[in-house]
Every structure is written in C-alpha cells, then in structure tokens.
Amino acid sequence: MKSNLKMFYVLTSLALIFGFIGACGGAPAKQPPQAVQVKSADAPQTELVKAPAKAAAPVTLNGAGATFPLPVYTEWIQMYKSVQPDVTLNYQGIGSGGGQKAILDGAVDFAGSDSLLKDSQYQQMPDLQMLPMLAGAVVPIFNLEGVDNLVLDGPTLVNIFMAKITNWNNPAIAALNPGVSLPNEPIIVVHRSDGSGTTEIFTSYLGAVSNEWVDAVGVGKAVEWPADQIGQGIGGKGNPGVAQAAQSTPFSIGYVELAYAKSNNIPFVDMVNVAGNQVTANADSMKDAMAAFANAFDERLTTKIVNAPGKNSWPIMGYTYLVIHLSENTDCDKTAALLGYIQWAISDGAAAQKAADLGYATLPDAVHDLVMNKLHKVTCNGQPVL
Template structure:
C-alpha cells in the first residue's frame, strides 16, 4: 500500500515518502516563506506523528488533484512535531498525544484538531500459532516489563485455554523516538496495571525495562516481522500493511476484541459528554466502555497555532482540513482509520474556524 501511495505523490508531496530534495521541514519552510509556489500553488510544511501518515499521504495527494495546495509532511514522531510547531519551523505539527501543560507553556493557545481515530494494535510474530492470541492488560504489562519471558507463561496460557503456546522467548519491541503511539500505549498500560503506572508510567518516551527498539511505526513493524517471538505496538494500518498478526484484547466490558475500524468507531459512541468536559479535545480514549470497543483507541491531532501571519497559508490549511474531515472520511476507512463521529467533527470545525490570520486577526470562519 505505501509504495503505491508514495508513487502517486512523489511529485506532489515532495519528501513525504522520503523523496524530495532532502531538506528538513525548517529548510523547506524557509524556502517557501509567504506561501508561494510555482504557478500559484501554496505549499504547507508539516511534521510529526507516524501514526496517521498513511491517511495523511492519501488526503494530501487527493486534495492536491483539485486544489493548488501541496503538503510536505515528514513523519518524525509526535515529539518532533510538537517541537517543530512550537519553534515555528513548520506550518503545522501532528501528534497522537495531547501537548502537556509544560509544552503548552511554551506555545500558549496551540489548537488541537483531531483528524481521525485509530487503534494501537499489539502485533506479534508467532508463526506456529493458528488462531488470534488473547491478551489482557495485566498480561501485556507483564510482557513489556519483562516479567513474562516465555509465550507459554501461565498468565498467557490462562487467557488462551486449549491453545498450544510455544515456549519461545518473548521479545518486546518499542519505539525509540518521542512517540504519540508510545504515549497511547503506555497510557493504556498505566490505566490497567497499577504496577506499570508506578514503575514505568505513561509518556511519549519512557524507560523501557526490556526489549528492542525501532524508529517510527515502520521501525517497530519491521522489527516484529524479522524476529520470531517478537511483539510490538503499532497503529492498525501498519499492522495490516505489514501482514502482522494482532492480539485480541480484553476490554473494560470483559470482551476480547480484535482491532478493526468498527471496534475503533465503537469507542466514539461515548464521546459526546467527554467533548463537553474537554472542549480543547485533550482527553484520553483508552479503555472506554462498550462491549464492542477496542481498548487501545486514540485520535490523532493536527497542532495549529491560534494565529497565523500568512492568511493565504491559513486559508489553504483550513480548506484542506475541512475537506479531509468531510470528503476524506471514505479514504480513512479504506486505510483502517475511523472517521470522526458527527459529535466530534462539528466542534473540531468550529475550533478551526476560530483560528485567526493576518495583521487584522481575521477569523478563518467557515468559508
């Protein structure tokens, strides 16, 4: 899938798939100050999370077919995206984790715009296993803490009665970069395991007790594919693209659920009230109620300053976001993401319309 996407956008999106002239987001922004481009094209520079990269690549390419807007997006990890947008070296950042109070102190008013919902899967490499592995939160915390060292450990066997589990060593694989996917995964482990919360905790980067590291969702996917016995956490699109097996996780209702678009969307059924309590959208979606809900669900954010100097770029970005949340929803499902439900999409578009631009601080509005 990714090769096809990259081939389609190699010219339009520059280095989003590793091509272009090799310039960093900061260098690209310096080249494109003022929003200009060949033939009146507006160029937007963004950087951040790898979690949404497949859908962002698709959105940016499809939008560019009908609009004079091209996007250079580099998936450098959520931590890098937050840093770049805070420093003003990109037009927008992207993160799967909301900015912390400490980070917001350096970038007051940074607007968090959810774009799609996704599932963080537990992907594993056990070639002789013929049925999906079942895991719960405590067992998963035991695996990534190093306390569970063999796949036939009693804690895993109890969740998989009648299954011939191999005596293979468990090889946990984690992210090495500052990662929103890591934040989501460790936030879940902290919610279901008091021991994990106390000893490791949640964050975009944590001190992993054990395991191998990989950069980006791509790096973790590659490590899991190469090593029998390996297990890692990756966004659903990467697990499906990589042909990885994914565990069924026990949710808060006690049901074992596979990561699917439908199970991700099920988590959204309870978001109406939460949005009212968190109008800035900085809230956790892990371990939400519902028998059909996949428990490691999250949305991913675009991070946009509350005021943009260049109205041309600001309006181009607003048009792209509006199209993505409306017309782009069908592409999201194709690539294993759940579109935002109406109860979320409406407030997100209202938040977008309140961003201002130019010397007169004009609101972007709904146009």
C-alpha cells in the same frame, strides 16, 4: 450595414477596454462555493459544507510529526492535489515528539501528534490548537511461527511489557489461549525508540489497567522499557520501524497503529476488554470505544479514549491531532490553504472512505462540529480566516 458595423466596433472596443482593466487591476472573480457531502464512510449525509475556496496563488504547506496517521495523510495529500492543484502539502513522519518540537521551533506550518501537548508547551506558545482528525486503534503485534491467533487481556499485556512474563509458554498466556501451542522461548519486546504518540496511547492503556505500571514505568511519549533492562527489548523508529523489527524478529511482540499491521500482514492480538469480552480491532469496535467517550473532550479539544467501557469496545484507542496556530498567523494565504485542507479532510466523503479503508475511524458528527467551530475561530493578522 455601416450602422451595424459601427456598433460592432464600439462594442468590441468596450469589451477589450474592460477586459484590460480587469486583468490589470481587479482581483480574480471568486468562484461560487461548491457543496460537498459531509464525511461519513458508512451512510449518506444530508449536511453540506462549503468546498475549500481555490487558492489565489500557489501555496506550499509543510508539516511533520506522528507516524500513527502517516498512511492516511499520505493518501489524503495525493487526493487533495485534484481538489486544490495550487496547494502543495508536505508531511514527514518523524514522531509526535518531533512534530511538537518542530511547530514550537517555527520549523513547520502544522504538526501531527497523537500525544497531547503539555501545559508547559501551551505556556511557551499559547495560541497552539490541537484538532482531532481521526481515531485509530493501537494493536499488539506478534511473530510466532505457526500461531495466527492470540488473545491477551490487560493484566497479562502489562506483565509482558513489565518483563514479569518473559516466556511465551507462561501459564497466564496459555490460559487465555487454550489449544494453542506456545513455544518455550523468551518474549522479545519491540517498542518505539523515538518520542511517540503511539507509545503514549499504548502506555496510557497499560496505566489505566495497572497502577503499578504508572508507578514503575509511567505514561508518556517515551519511557524506560523494563524489557531492555533484561536484554529482551528492541527499539524501532516510528510505526514502520516497530513493524519491521517485529516482522524480522522471531518470538517478538510489539505495538503499532492498526493500519501498519494490516498493510504489512502482521498478525495482531485480540484483547479482552474491560467488559470482559474478547474483541478484535475493527471499525465496529473502534466506533464503540469512541461512542463511550463522545462527551469527554476538554476545553482544549483533546481527550483520551483508552480502556473504554463499551461492551464491544477496542481498549487501546486514540485520536490523532493536527496542531495549528489559532491566532499568531501572518501569512493569510497559507492559513487559508491549511484550513481549507483540514475542512476537506474531515468533511469529504471520499477522504472518509479512504481513511476507513486503511483502518482508521472518522470523526463522529459531534466531534466534527467541534473542529469546524474551532476552525472558524482561527485568525490571521487579527482577522477571521473563514
């Protein structure tokens, strides 16, 4: 009995000693990586990726930019709290232009943008990297009492926003909407008042349809709207501002990301696409457009996907991107936490389903792989992070 007690005391003492050494000097043991299903909201995937490693210490990541993805980013941030309780993510929807300025000024850890960075911005900060996160449809919304369905084609939409078509009962609109009672009322054009990636997507489409639009108005985050010059234009800040202005302004037409139209129950236009078919913005028409441009990414991992040639393609589409630093990272905990979040957002099945429920299109497999490859090139203090 004494022998057994002696052995018990020896073993207990050794356990306490090694436990003390581990607590004082050793790093926390890494948990084995868990496998998570890769992203598709439509069908089961067999490919597995490593789940984000648990944060070694609490980390706060601040981002700002595009309002285009704000609904899904808000949901993802809430969902990610259960995946990484020690990572706090903040994202402000201030517009793509504001997000680009913020990351160039060093005010945020990452930016959101639907607008592509300019060469001058890459020259100012050469390590910036745009990462496609989702794609979405920009839809023309309208406020016409008694009219629930409206069809437009590219040339007619261009002429409305060029203020060449200024009344709702114009013959060009009437020809596309037989049997619809269109009022003899002026068209009020609602547009963004801030620098906006949604505006860049929308004006890119108008420019793809009309060279006159390119020459007279232009393509970009902000343009001079012809409707303002004739007193039939209203500006709204962010997608929420345009949605609110259109809802409160009779006889108006505007443009927002599809999620804003759906969440606010605002009717949106069906478009006649370049193939000559009437299409509505939904999961199938977005996927058709993305497939048409599957191999169109440039060396910067960016592309435009407007006016897609597919038979059922929605014509006003765009990717939304996160802008991060590829190499000039010095806080490695923050960098690792950011990459973990991005990996989760584009790879997790629940995240993909939430995006689909809100009206966004998740990345095709080939684009997902391009983003993952780019994440593995991110460095902190000269060392790979993943």
